[in-house]
Amino acid sequence: MTMIDERRQLSYIAAQAADARVNVELETEGMTLNIGPQHPATHGTLRIIARLDGEQVVWAEPSAGYMHRGYEKLTEVRTFPQVTALVNRIDWLGSFANEVPFILAAEQLMGIEAPPRAQHIRTILFELSRIANVSLFLGDLGVQLGAITPVFMAFRDREYVLNLIEAATGGRFHPNFDRIGGLKDDLPKGWLEDTKASMHKLRTFCDEIEDLLFGNEIFQSRTRGVGIIPKEVALQYGLSGANLRASGVDWDLRRDRSLPMAWDKVDWKVWTHPDGDCFARCWIRLQEVREATKIVDQLCDTVPSGAVMAKVPRIIKVPEGEAWVSTENPLGEMGYYVVSKGDTGPFRVKIRSASFNNISITPWLLKGVLVPDIITILASLYFILGDIDR
Protein backbone atom coordinates (compact mmCIF):
# COMPACT_ATOMS: atom_id res chain seq x y z
CA MET A 1 0.00 0.00 0.00
CA THR A 2 1.38 3.38 -0.85
CA MET A 3 1.96 5.93 1.82
CA ILE A 4 -0.74 8.31 0.63
CA ASP A 5 -3.39 5.58 0.70
CA GLU A 6 -2.32 4.60 4.18
CA ARG A 7 -2.52 8.18 5.36
CA ARG A 8 -5.92 8.62 3.77
CA GLN A 9 -7.13 5.47 5.46
CA LEU A 10 -5.81 6.64 8.80
CA SER A 11 -7.54 9.97 8.52
CA TYR A 12 -10.73 8.16 7.52
CA ILE A 13 -10.47 5.96 10.61
CA ALA A 14 -9.88 9.07 12.72
CA ALA A 15 -12.97 10.69 11.25
CA GLN A 16 -15.03 7.57 11.93
CA ALA A 17 -13.74 7.43 15.49
CA ALA A 18 -14.57 11.06 16.01
CA ASP A 19 -18.05 10.42 14.63
CA ALA A 20 -18.57 7.48 16.95
CA ARG A 21 -17.44 9.47 19.95
CA VAL A 22 -19.67 12.36 19.04
CA ASN A 23 -22.70 10.13 18.67
CA VAL A 24 -22.21 7.79 21.62
CA GLU A 25 -20.57 9.81 24.35
CA LEU A 26 -22.06 13.23 23.82
CA GLU A 27 -25.26 12.27 22.06
CA THR A 28 -24.80 15.07 19.53
CA GLU A 29 -24.36 14.98 15.80
CA GLY A 30 -21.05 16.00 14.27
CA MET A 31 -20.85 18.59 11.56
CA THR A 32 -18.30 19.12 8.82
CA LEU A 33 -17.34 22.74 8.32
CA ASN A 34 -15.48 23.79 5.22
CA ILE A 35 -13.41 26.87 5.84
CA GLY A 36 -12.47 28.05 2.41
CA PRO A 37 -11.37 27.73 -0.35
CA GLN A 38 -12.94 31.17 -0.58
CA HIS A 39 -13.01 32.80 2.79
CA PRO A 40 -11.75 36.19 3.95
CA ALA A 41 -9.84 34.67 6.85
CA THR A 42 -7.80 32.17 4.84
CA HIS A 43 -5.69 34.68 2.91
CA GLY A 44 -5.84 32.80 -0.33
CA THR A 45 -7.45 29.59 -1.36
CA LEU A 46 -6.54 27.26 1.45
CA ARG A 47 -9.39 24.99 2.44
CA ILE A 48 -9.61 23.65 5.97
CA ILE A 49 -11.98 20.74 6.44
CA ALA A 50 -12.99 20.72 10.08
CA ARG A 51 -15.24 18.19 11.80
CA LEU A 52 -17.00 19.91 14.62
CA ASP A 53 -18.61 18.71 17.79
CA GLY A 54 -20.58 21.72 18.83
CA GLU A 55 -18.03 24.51 18.93
CA GLN A 56 -15.08 22.16 19.23
CA VAL A 57 -12.98 20.86 16.37
CA VAL A 58 -12.64 17.09 16.51
CA TRP A 59 -10.65 16.62 13.36
CA ALA A 60 -9.25 19.03 10.82
CA GLU A 61 -7.21 18.82 7.70
CA PRO A 62 -5.87 21.45 5.33
CA SER A 63 -6.54 20.88 1.67
CA ALA A 64 -3.96 22.70 -0.40
CA GLY A 65 -3.41 22.87 -4.12
CA TYR A 66 -6.13 25.20 -5.35
CA MET A 67 -3.50 27.56 -6.67
CA HIS A 68 -0.87 25.11 -7.83
CA ARG A 69 1.11 26.72 -10.63
CA GLY A 70 3.65 23.98 -11.27
CA TYR A 71 6.81 25.98 -10.73
CA GLU A 72 9.01 22.94 -10.23
CA LYS A 73 7.99 21.59 -13.61
CA LEU A 74 8.08 25.02 -15.24
CA THR A 75 11.70 25.56 -14.23
CA GLU A 76 12.72 22.59 -16.36
CA VAL A 77 11.76 24.41 -19.56
CA ARG A 78 13.12 27.84 -18.67
CA THR A 79 16.61 29.29 -18.65
CA PHE A 80 18.27 30.45 -15.44
CA PRO A 81 17.46 34.19 -15.86
CA GLN A 82 13.84 33.29 -16.63
CA VAL A 83 13.58 31.09 -13.53
CA THR A 84 14.63 34.07 -11.40
CA ALA A 85 11.64 35.99 -12.75
CA LEU A 86 9.39 33.02 -11.98
CA VAL A 87 10.46 32.21 -8.43
CA ASN A 88 9.70 35.82 -7.49
CA ARG A 89 6.08 34.81 -7.49
CA ILE A 90 6.29 32.01 -4.93
CA ASP A 91 5.99 34.12 -1.80
CA TRP A 92 4.72 37.30 -3.34
CA LEU A 93 5.07 39.47 -0.27
CA GLY A 94 8.78 38.86 0.20
CA SER A 95 9.67 38.31 -3.41
CA PHE A 96 13.32 39.37 -3.38
CA ALA A 97 14.01 36.82 -0.65
CA ASN A 98 12.80 34.07 -2.99
CA GLU A 99 15.41 34.86 -5.61
CA VAL A 100 18.39 34.77 -3.30
CA PRO A 101 18.61 31.05 -2.43
CA PHE A 102 18.10 30.06 -6.05
CA ILE A 103 20.79 32.44 -7.26
CA LEU A 104 23.13 31.28 -4.49
CA ALA A 105 22.60 27.66 -5.53
CA ALA A 106 23.36 28.49 -9.16
CA GLU A 107 26.43 30.48 -8.12
CA GLN A 108 27.61 27.58 -6.00
CA LEU A 109 27.36 25.29 -9.03
CA MET A 110 29.22 27.74 -11.25
CA GLY A 111 31.86 28.28 -8.59
CA ILE A 112 31.57 32.08 -8.59
CA GLU A 113 30.79 34.46 -5.80
CA ALA A 114 29.17 37.87 -5.96
CA PRO A 115 31.38 40.90 -5.14
CA PRO A 116 31.13 42.20 -1.55
CA ARG A 117 29.09 45.22 -2.58
CA ALA A 118 26.52 42.99 -4.26
CA GLN A 119 26.36 40.76 -1.17
CA HIS A 120 25.72 43.78 1.00
CA ILE A 121 22.97 45.19 -1.20
CA ARG A 122 21.44 41.74 -1.49
CA THR A 123 21.25 41.48 2.27
CA ILE A 124 19.68 44.94 2.54
CA LEU A 125 17.02 44.08 -0.03
CA PHE A 126 16.48 40.68 1.62
CA GLU A 127 15.77 42.33 4.95
CA LEU A 128 13.59 44.98 3.30
CA SER A 129 11.43 42.25 1.80
CA ARG A 130 11.25 40.66 5.25
CA ILE A 131 9.98 43.94 6.66
CA ALA A 132 7.45 44.32 3.83
CA ASN A 133 6.23 40.79 4.43
CA VAL A 134 6.02 40.73 8.21
CA SER A 135 4.68 44.25 8.64
CA LEU A 136 1.70 43.19 6.53
CA PHE A 137 1.30 40.22 8.88
CA LEU A 138 1.14 42.55 11.86
CA GLY A 139 -1.68 44.50 10.25
CA ASP A 140 -3.46 41.46 8.87
CA LEU A 141 -3.38 39.86 12.30
CA GLY A 142 -5.47 42.69 13.70
CA VAL A 143 -8.08 42.35 10.96
CA GLN A 144 -8.46 38.64 11.54
CA LEU A 145 -9.01 39.20 15.23
CA GLY A 146 -11.50 41.99 14.63
CA ALA A 147 -9.40 45.15 14.85
CA ILE A 148 -9.46 47.34 11.75
CA THR A 149 -6.90 50.05 12.59
CA PRO A 150 -3.66 47.98 12.45
CA VAL A 151 -4.14 47.06 8.80
CA PHE A 152 -4.32 50.72 7.78
CA MET A 153 -1.18 51.42 9.77
CA ALA A 154 0.54 48.45 8.19
CA PHE A 155 -0.35 49.44 4.65
CA ARG A 156 0.66 53.03 5.32
CA ASP A 157 4.11 52.19 6.62
CA ARG A 158 4.75 49.24 4.34
CA GLU A 159 4.48 51.70 1.48
CA TYR A 160 7.81 53.25 2.50
CA VAL A 161 9.53 49.89 2.10
CA LEU A 162 7.83 49.13 -1.21
CA ASN A 163 8.81 52.55 -2.54
CA LEU A 164 12.41 51.84 -1.60
CA ILE A 165 12.33 48.47 -3.34
CA GLU A 166 10.76 50.08 -6.41
CA ALA A 167 13.31 52.89 -6.51
CA ALA A 168 16.19 50.43 -6.38
CA THR A 169 14.91 47.59 -8.54
CA GLY A 170 12.06 48.97 -10.65
CA GLY A 171 9.44 46.56 -9.37
CA ARG A 172 7.31 47.07 -6.30
CA PHE A 173 6.34 43.45 -5.88
CA HIS A 174 8.51 41.44 -8.22
CA PRO A 175 11.98 42.98 -8.27
CA ASN A 176 13.76 40.38 -10.44
CA PHE A 177 16.95 42.17 -9.47
CA ASP A 178 19.23 39.33 -8.50
CA ARG A 179 21.49 37.89 -11.15
CA ILE A 180 23.91 35.01 -11.16
CA GLY A 181 27.16 36.71 -10.18
CA GLY A 182 25.73 39.82 -8.58
CA LEU A 183 22.95 42.31 -9.12
CA LYS A 184 21.35 43.79 -12.21
CA ASP A 185 22.35 47.33 -11.41
CA ASP A 186 23.76 49.51 -8.68
CA LEU A 187 21.58 51.54 -6.35
CA PRO A 188 20.36 54.99 -7.40
CA LYS A 189 21.86 58.01 -5.69
CA GLY A 190 20.53 58.91 -2.26
CA TRP A 191 18.89 55.53 -1.76
CA LEU A 192 20.82 54.57 1.36
CA GLU A 193 19.84 57.77 3.15
CA ASP A 194 16.19 57.30 2.24
CA THR A 195 16.38 53.78 3.55
CA LYS A 196 17.71 54.88 6.91
CA ALA A 197 14.96 57.50 7.21
CA SER A 198 12.32 54.90 6.40
CA MET A 199 13.73 52.42 8.90
CA HIS A 200 13.12 55.00 11.59
CA LYS A 201 9.46 55.21 10.53
CA LEU A 202 9.18 51.42 10.59
CA ARG A 203 10.48 51.29 14.15
CA THR A 204 7.83 53.83 15.14
CA PHE A 205 5.29 51.59 13.45
CA CYS A 206 6.49 48.63 15.54
CA ASP A 207 6.11 50.65 18.73
CA GLU A 208 2.62 51.74 17.71
CA ILE A 209 1.54 48.18 16.95
CA GLU A 210 3.03 46.87 20.16
CA ASP A 211 1.20 49.51 22.16
CA LEU A 212 -2.12 49.34 20.33
CA LEU A 213 -2.46 45.68 19.38
CA PHE A 214 -0.16 43.61 21.58
CA GLY A 215 -1.10 45.52 24.69
CA ASN A 216 -4.81 45.20 24.00
CA GLU A 217 -6.66 43.00 26.47
CA ILE A 218 -8.95 41.48 23.83
CA PHE A 219 -5.98 40.58 21.67
CA GLN A 220 -4.19 39.00 24.60
CA SER A 221 -7.13 36.97 25.73
CA ARG A 222 -7.63 35.67 22.20
CA THR A 223 -4.01 34.72 21.59
CA ARG A 224 -2.51 33.76 24.95
CA GLY A 225 -2.59 30.05 25.61
CA VAL A 226 -4.24 29.34 22.27
CA GLY A 227 -2.66 26.91 19.81
CA ILE A 228 0.32 25.90 21.90
CA ILE A 229 3.02 24.05 19.97
CA PRO A 230 5.54 22.30 22.25
CA LYS A 231 9.18 22.27 21.23
CA GLU A 232 9.28 18.58 20.29
CA VAL A 233 6.14 18.71 18.17
CA ALA A 234 7.41 21.79 16.33
CA LEU A 235 10.60 19.95 15.50
CA GLN A 236 8.76 16.79 14.44
CA TYR A 237 6.52 18.65 12.01
CA GLY A 238 9.43 20.50 10.46
CA LEU A 239 8.31 24.00 11.33
CA SER A 240 10.74 26.77 10.58
CA GLY A 241 11.10 30.47 10.97
CA ALA A 242 9.22 32.42 13.60
CA ASN A 243 6.87 29.51 14.28
CA LEU A 244 9.80 27.40 15.45
CA ARG A 245 11.49 30.18 17.38
CA ALA A 246 8.24 30.91 19.21
CA SER A 247 8.38 27.36 20.54
CA GLY A 248 11.72 28.02 22.15
CA VAL A 249 14.06 26.56 19.53
CA ASP A 250 16.99 28.87 18.93
CA TRP A 251 17.44 28.30 15.22
CA ASP A 252 18.03 30.89 12.55
CA LEU A 253 19.68 30.11 9.24
CA ARG A 254 20.92 33.66 8.87
CA ARG A 255 23.19 33.05 11.85
CA ASP A 256 23.68 29.27 11.72
CA ARG A 257 24.57 28.77 8.07
CA SER A 258 27.54 30.44 6.46
CA LEU A 259 26.32 31.93 3.21
CA PRO A 260 27.95 34.58 1.02
CA MET A 261 25.72 37.27 2.53
CA ALA A 262 26.42 40.09 4.97
CA TRP A 263 24.51 38.99 8.08
CA ASP A 264 27.66 37.99 9.94
CA LYS A 265 29.03 41.51 9.54
CA VAL A 266 26.36 43.17 11.68
CA ASP A 267 25.17 42.94 15.22
CA TRP A 268 21.69 41.54 15.74
CA LYS A 269 19.82 39.10 17.90
CA VAL A 270 17.70 36.00 17.31
CA TRP A 271 14.61 36.20 19.48
CA THR A 272 12.98 33.14 20.96
CA HIS A 273 9.94 32.72 23.15
CA PRO A 274 9.31 29.77 25.49
CA ASP A 275 5.49 29.77 25.31
CA GLY A 276 4.77 28.49 21.80
CA ASP A 277 1.27 29.96 21.68
CA CYS A 278 -0.25 32.36 19.16
CA PHE A 279 0.88 35.39 21.13
CA ALA A 280 4.48 34.16 21.13
CA ARG A 281 4.46 33.69 17.36
CA CYS A 282 3.10 37.18 16.78
CA TRP A 283 5.52 38.69 19.27
CA ILE A 284 8.50 36.97 17.66
CA ARG A 285 7.52 38.43 14.30
CA LEU A 286 7.23 41.90 15.76
CA GLN A 287 10.74 41.58 17.17
CA GLU A 288 11.94 40.30 13.80
CA VAL A 289 10.80 43.47 12.06
CA ARG A 290 12.71 45.48 14.65
CA GLU A 291 15.84 43.39 14.20
CA ALA A 292 15.53 43.68 10.43
CA THR A 293 15.38 47.48 10.63
CA LYS A 294 18.52 47.39 12.78
CA ILE A 295 20.29 45.11 10.29
CA VAL A 296 19.37 47.41 7.40
CA ASP A 297 20.51 50.46 9.34
CA GLN A 298 23.90 48.97 10.10
CA LEU A 299 24.37 47.62 6.58
CA CYS A 300 23.55 51.00 5.02
CA ASP A 301 26.50 52.51 6.88
CA THR A 302 29.00 49.92 5.74
CA VAL A 303 28.30 49.31 2.06
CA PRO A 304 31.70 48.68 0.45
CA SER A 305 32.49 50.29 -2.87
CA GLY A 306 33.20 48.36 -6.01
CA ALA A 307 31.39 46.49 -8.74
CA VAL A 308 28.06 44.78 -8.24
CA MET A 309 28.59 42.12 -10.88
CA ALA A 310 31.22 39.43 -11.09
CA LYS A 311 32.56 38.31 -14.44
CA VAL A 312 30.03 35.90 -15.90
CA PRO A 313 29.50 34.80 -19.50
CA ARG A 314 26.71 36.48 -21.43
CA ILE A 315 24.86 33.22 -21.99
CA ILE A 316 24.78 31.45 -18.66
CA LYS A 317 25.42 27.72 -18.73
CA VAL A 318 25.59 26.14 -15.30
CA PRO A 319 27.98 23.18 -15.09
CA GLU A 320 26.78 19.71 -14.21
CA GLY A 321 26.11 19.11 -10.54
CA GLU A 322 23.69 19.43 -7.69
CA ALA A 323 23.39 22.12 -5.05
CA TRP A 324 21.14 22.79 -2.07
CA VAL A 325 20.94 26.26 -0.61
CA SER A 326 18.36 27.43 1.89
CA THR A 327 17.98 30.75 3.63
CA GLU A 328 15.88 32.15 6.43
CA ASN A 329 13.07 33.76 4.49
CA PRO A 330 10.32 35.87 6.08
CA LEU A 331 8.13 32.79 6.41
CA GLY A 332 10.80 30.30 7.41
CA GLU A 333 13.36 28.11 5.74
CA MET A 334 13.19 28.35 1.98
CA GLY A 335 15.53 26.28 -0.11
CA TYR A 336 16.20 25.18 -3.65
CA TYR A 337 17.74 21.90 -4.67
CA VAL A 338 19.06 22.64 -8.13
CA VAL A 339 20.18 19.84 -10.44
CA SER A 340 21.98 20.98 -13.55
CA LYS A 341 23.12 18.96 -16.55
CA GLY A 342 25.30 21.68 -18.00
CA ASP A 343 22.49 23.35 -19.94
CA THR A 344 21.18 26.91 -20.03
CA GLY A 345 18.34 25.89 -17.76
CA PRO A 346 18.13 23.66 -14.69
CA PHE A 347 17.38 19.97 -15.16
CA ARG A 348 15.26 19.76 -12.03
CA VAL A 349 14.53 22.12 -9.16
CA LYS A 350 13.05 21.07 -5.85
CA ILE A 351 11.55 24.00 -3.99
CA ARG A 352 11.28 23.71 -0.22
CA SER A 353 8.99 26.49 0.85
CA ALA A 354 8.31 27.28 4.46
CA SER A 355 4.53 27.61 4.44
CA PHE A 356 3.89 24.10 3.19
CA ASN A 357 5.62 22.61 6.20
CA ASN A 358 4.20 25.21 8.53
CA ILE A 359 0.57 24.38 7.73
CA SER A 360 1.24 20.63 7.91
CA ILE A 361 0.92 20.96 11.66
CA THR A 362 -2.71 22.16 11.47
CA PRO A 363 -4.33 18.68 11.82
CA TRP A 364 -2.45 18.24 15.08
CA LEU A 365 -2.87 21.80 16.24
CA LEU A 366 -6.57 22.32 15.44
CA LYS A 367 -7.71 19.19 17.26
CA GLY A 368 -9.80 20.24 20.23
CA VAL A 369 -9.77 24.02 19.67
CA LEU A 370 -12.87 26.17 19.38
CA VAL A 371 -14.05 27.52 16.04
CA PRO A 372 -13.03 31.17 16.60
CA ASP A 373 -9.57 29.98 17.58
CA ILE A 374 -9.09 28.36 14.16
CA ILE A 375 -8.81 31.85 12.70
CA THR A 376 -6.37 32.98 15.38
CA ILE A 377 -4.19 29.92 14.92
CA LEU A 378 -4.17 30.16 11.12
CA ALA A 379 -3.39 33.86 11.32
CA SER A 380 -0.52 33.32 13.72
CA LEU A 381 0.98 30.45 11.69
CA TYR A 382 1.18 32.98 8.84
CA PHE A 383 1.31 31.33 5.48
CA ILE A 384 1.22 32.71 1.97
CA LEU A 385 -0.82 30.59 -0.39
CA GLY A 386 1.66 30.92 -3.19
CA ASP A 387 4.27 29.56 -0.85
CA ILE A 388 2.15 26.50 -0.05
CA ASP A 389 1.03 25.60 -3.56
CA ARG A 390 3.80 27.09 -5.72
Next chain:
Amino acid sequence: MPAFPQKPEVPGLIKGLGVTARTAIRTLFPNRGIKSLIPAPSIGANTVQYPHTKEAPPVRARGVIALREDNCTACMLCVRSCPDWCIYIEGHKDLAPPRRAGGKPRSVNKLDRFDIDYALCMYCGICVEVCPFDALFWSPEFEYSEPHIADLLHDKYKLGEWMETVPEAPELEVGADKKGKK
Protein backbone atom coordinates in the same frame (compact mmCIF):
# COMPACT_ATOMS: atom_id res chain seq x y z
CA MET B 1 11.33 39.91 27.25
CA PRO B 2 8.85 42.57 28.42
CA ALA B 3 6.01 41.21 30.51
CA PHE B 4 2.70 42.40 29.18
CA PRO B 5 0.19 43.18 31.90
CA GLN B 6 -2.96 41.12 31.67
CA LYS B 7 -5.02 44.22 32.39
CA PRO B 8 -3.53 47.30 30.68
CA GLU B 9 -3.67 50.62 32.47
CA VAL B 10 -5.58 52.32 29.66
CA PRO B 11 -8.44 50.20 28.31
CA GLY B 12 -7.90 49.11 24.71
CA LEU B 13 -11.12 50.73 23.57
CA ILE B 14 -10.06 54.19 24.74
CA LYS B 15 -6.56 53.73 23.40
CA GLY B 16 -7.91 52.72 20.01
CA LEU B 17 -10.24 55.70 19.87
CA GLY B 18 -7.32 57.90 20.83
CA VAL B 19 -5.27 56.60 17.91
CA THR B 20 -8.16 57.28 15.54
CA ALA B 21 -8.67 60.79 16.87
CA ARG B 22 -4.95 61.58 16.74
CA THR B 23 -4.67 60.37 13.15
CA ALA B 24 -7.75 62.36 12.13
CA ILE B 25 -6.39 65.55 13.67
CA ARG B 26 -2.95 65.04 12.13
CA THR B 27 -4.55 64.53 8.74
CA LEU B 28 -6.81 67.55 8.98
CA PHE B 29 -4.22 69.87 10.51
CA PRO B 30 -0.78 68.77 9.31
CA ASN B 31 2.19 70.21 11.09
CA ARG B 32 3.41 73.07 8.87
CA GLY B 33 4.32 75.94 11.15
CA ILE B 34 1.99 78.90 11.54
CA LYS B 35 -0.44 77.63 8.93
CA SER B 36 -1.21 74.52 11.03
CA LEU B 37 -4.53 75.94 12.11
CA ILE B 38 -5.92 75.94 8.57
CA PRO B 39 -7.33 72.50 7.71
CA ALA B 40 -5.44 70.95 4.80
CA PRO B 41 -6.36 67.28 4.44
CA SER B 42 -4.78 67.07 0.98
CA ILE B 43 -1.37 67.71 2.55
CA GLY B 44 -1.84 65.69 5.69
CA ALA B 45 -3.26 62.58 4.05
CA ASN B 46 -1.04 59.69 3.06
CA THR B 47 -2.99 59.17 -0.14
CA VAL B 48 -3.60 61.40 -3.17
CA GLN B 49 -6.78 62.05 -5.13
CA TYR B 50 -5.66 59.96 -8.05
CA PRO B 51 -7.01 61.34 -11.31
CA HIS B 52 -6.44 64.95 -10.17
CA THR B 53 -3.05 64.55 -8.50
CA LYS B 54 -0.59 61.91 -9.55
CA GLU B 55 2.34 60.42 -7.74
CA ALA B 56 5.41 60.23 -9.91
CA PRO B 57 6.84 56.71 -9.98
CA PRO B 58 10.60 56.32 -9.48
CA VAL B 59 12.84 56.69 -12.52
CA ARG B 60 13.58 52.98 -12.62
CA ALA B 61 9.95 51.89 -12.34
CA ARG B 62 9.04 49.26 -14.88
CA GLY B 63 5.91 50.74 -16.37
CA VAL B 64 5.95 50.18 -20.10
CA ILE B 65 8.54 49.11 -22.67
CA ALA B 66 9.50 51.64 -25.32
CA LEU B 67 11.03 50.75 -28.67
CA ARG B 68 13.58 52.72 -30.68
CA GLU B 69 12.82 51.27 -34.05
CA ASP B 70 16.00 52.44 -35.82
CA ASN B 71 18.18 50.44 -33.47
CA CYS B 72 16.27 47.18 -33.79
CA THR B 73 17.78 44.64 -36.16
CA ALA B 74 15.10 41.97 -35.67
CA CYS B 75 17.69 39.67 -34.10
CA MET B 76 14.95 37.90 -32.11
CA LEU B 77 16.99 37.77 -28.88
CA CYS B 78 14.20 39.40 -26.86
CA VAL B 79 11.63 37.05 -28.37
CA ARG B 80 13.61 34.00 -27.39
CA SER B 81 14.42 35.17 -23.88
CA CYS B 82 10.90 36.26 -22.97
CA PRO B 83 9.58 33.87 -20.30
CA ASP B 84 6.02 33.92 -21.60
CA TRP B 85 6.65 34.67 -25.28
CA CYS B 86 4.66 37.88 -25.49
CA ILE B 87 6.90 39.59 -28.11
CA TYR B 88 6.21 39.07 -31.81
CA ILE B 89 8.76 40.15 -34.42
CA GLU B 90 8.74 39.88 -38.17
CA GLY B 91 11.45 41.34 -40.38
CA HIS B 92 13.01 41.07 -43.79
CA LYS B 93 16.37 41.80 -45.39
CA ASP B 94 16.53 44.94 -47.43
CA LEU B 95 19.12 46.64 -49.60
CA ALA B 96 20.30 50.03 -48.40
CA PRO B 97 22.32 52.53 -50.45
CA PRO B 98 26.08 52.10 -50.03
CA ARG B 99 27.96 54.14 -47.45
CA ARG B 100 30.55 55.40 -49.95
CA ALA B 101 29.96 56.34 -53.56
CA GLY B 102 30.67 53.44 -55.88
CA GLY B 103 30.40 50.80 -53.15
CA LYS B 104 28.11 47.82 -53.08
CA PRO B 105 24.61 48.25 -51.63
CA ARG B 106 24.46 47.10 -48.03
CA SER B 107 22.00 44.54 -46.76
CA VAL B 108 20.13 45.64 -43.63
CA ASN B 109 17.42 44.06 -41.51
CA LYS B 110 14.13 45.89 -41.71
CA LEU B 111 11.55 45.55 -39.00
CA ASP B 112 8.05 44.79 -40.27
CA ARG B 113 6.29 43.99 -37.05
CA PHE B 114 7.19 44.44 -33.41
CA ASP B 115 4.33 43.70 -31.03
CA ILE B 116 4.33 43.35 -27.28
CA ASP B 117 1.25 41.82 -25.75
CA TYR B 118 0.89 43.58 -22.41
CA ALA B 119 -1.91 41.23 -21.47
CA LEU B 120 0.76 38.52 -21.22
CA CYS B 121 3.83 40.53 -20.23
CA MET B 122 4.95 39.95 -16.65
CA TYR B 123 7.28 42.95 -16.52
CA CYS B 124 10.42 40.99 -15.71
CA GLY B 125 12.63 43.21 -17.85
CA ILE B 126 14.65 40.40 -19.41
CA CYS B 127 14.02 41.67 -22.98
CA VAL B 128 15.35 45.15 -22.14
CA GLU B 129 18.39 43.57 -20.55
CA VAL B 130 19.31 41.19 -23.36
CA CYS B 131 18.86 43.71 -26.19
CA PRO B 132 22.41 44.18 -27.56
CA PHE B 133 21.54 47.19 -29.75
CA ASP B 134 19.81 49.45 -27.17
CA ALA B 135 16.46 49.32 -28.89
CA LEU B 136 14.30 48.62 -25.84
CA PHE B 137 13.89 50.89 -22.81
CA TRP B 138 11.79 50.99 -19.69
CA SER B 139 9.50 53.92 -19.15
CA PRO B 140 7.73 54.55 -15.81
CA GLU B 141 4.49 55.41 -17.62
CA PHE B 142 1.66 53.22 -16.35
CA GLU B 143 -1.64 54.64 -17.61
CA TYR B 144 -2.44 52.51 -20.61
CA SER B 145 -5.26 50.28 -19.48
CA GLU B 146 -7.83 49.45 -22.15
CA PRO B 147 -11.46 48.37 -22.10
CA HIS B 148 -10.70 45.54 -24.53
CA ILE B 149 -7.94 43.04 -23.89
CA ALA B 150 -6.94 42.95 -27.57
CA ASP B 151 -5.99 46.63 -27.41
CA LEU B 152 -3.21 45.78 -24.98
CA LEU B 153 -1.20 44.47 -27.90
CA HIS B 154 1.04 47.45 -28.66
CA ASP B 155 2.47 47.61 -32.17
CA LYS B 156 5.77 49.21 -33.11
CA TYR B 157 4.28 52.66 -33.66
CA LYS B 158 2.68 52.72 -30.25
CA LEU B 159 5.84 51.33 -28.65
CA GLY B 160 7.79 54.03 -30.45
CA GLU B 161 5.57 56.72 -28.98
CA TRP B 162 6.58 55.60 -25.48
CA MET B 163 10.16 56.63 -26.29
CA GLU B 164 9.29 60.23 -25.36
CA THR B 165 8.56 59.20 -21.78
CA VAL B 166 11.83 57.31 -21.22
CA PRO B 167 13.81 59.13 -18.50
CA GLU B 168 17.56 59.50 -18.20
CA ALA B 169 19.23 56.78 -16.14
CA PRO B 170 19.60 57.91 -12.50
CA GLU B 171 22.92 58.74 -10.95
CA LEU B 172 24.35 55.86 -8.97
CA GLU B 173 24.97 55.63 -5.24
CA VAL B 174 28.32 56.57 -3.72
CA GLY B 175 30.88 53.82 -4.25
CA ALA B 176 29.35 52.44 -7.42
CA ASP B 177 31.82 51.11 -9.92
CA LYS B 178 30.58 52.04 -13.35
CA LYS B 179 27.98 54.10 -15.12
CA GLY B 180 24.67 52.34 -15.41
CA LYS B 181 23.21 51.35 -18.73
CA LYS B 182 20.53 53.72 -19.93
